[in-house]
Amino acid sequence: MTRVLVVEDDPQLVRALVLNLRARRYGVDSAADGATALSLAAARQPDAVILDLGLPDMDGTDVIRGLRGWSRVPILVLSARRASDEKVAALDAGADDYITKPFSMDELLARLRAAVRRTDAAPLAPDIVRVTTDEFTIDLAAKKASRGGRDIRLTPTEWHLLEILVTNPGRLITQKHLLQEVWGESRSDKTNYLRVYMAQLRRKLETDPAHPRHLITEPGMGYRFEG
Structure with a gap:
């Protein structure tokens, strides 16, 4: 049974989430604050976490950082915060997805299924040595693309840019993270660098660079590799 930890301080929303998840045969634990969430996560080892950012005792991004200190569990942020910088901060802290309130329960459940599938299917990044799509192949050990x-x-x-994306399949990697990893801290605001190099990668790898299937842009936030 897939176990989900719901971290949310709105009792009505918690009830709705628990009912919908249990109806689909998920095991569910819930926490109304960050400290309880971290304690439950350590004790129960959930397969996914649904997390609100506005908690009574700490900010949700601190919970994300706390979890990322020891776990790769998928974290889906569910928040009323719509500002781009809020989303980027959560993703930079280690969240895997960001869903804004109000939300569609069907969409949330679909994203949850996708996050769990990616975790089940993908080995840890250091163990990924070959990535194959229907359009191209990346051999990370030999550092070759075909x-x-x-x-x-x-x-x-x-x-370097491609390697970061393909070793984190399905995960949104923020512009800031990519810029710092590839060009260093001093170039962390040069988003035009990313646009240029992503366009070059698409021309070389995608069948239809104008409508990419694998190197996906999340406008204003970052990029995602879909295998």
Whole structure:
């Protein structure tokens, strides 16, 4: 049974989430504050966490950081905060997805299923040595990319950017994180760098670069690799 930890201080919303999750045969634990959430997560080892950011004792981003100190459990943020910087902060802290309130229960459940599937299917990033899509193949050990049986020449910068994305399949990687990892702290605001290099990667790897299937843009937030 897939176990979900719901971290939310609104009793009515907790009740709705618990009822819907249990109806679909999820095991559910709930916590109304961050401290209880961290304690329950350690004790119950959930398969996914649904987390509100506005908790009574601490900010939800602190809960994310606390979990990420020892766990790769999928974290879906469910929040009324709509500002781009709030979303980016949660994703940078380690959240896997961000859903704004009010929300569709069907969409939340679909995203939860997808997050759990990705965790079940994907090994830890250091163990990923080969990524194959229906359009291209990435051999991380040999540092080679191929498409249609032909090697694709990538620059070191293109390779570094691609490597970060493909070793985190399905996860939104923020612009800030990519810029810091590839270009360093001093270039963390140069989002035009990312647009240029992502366009180059799509031209080299995607069948239809204008409508990419694998190197996906999340406007204003970052990029995601879908296998």
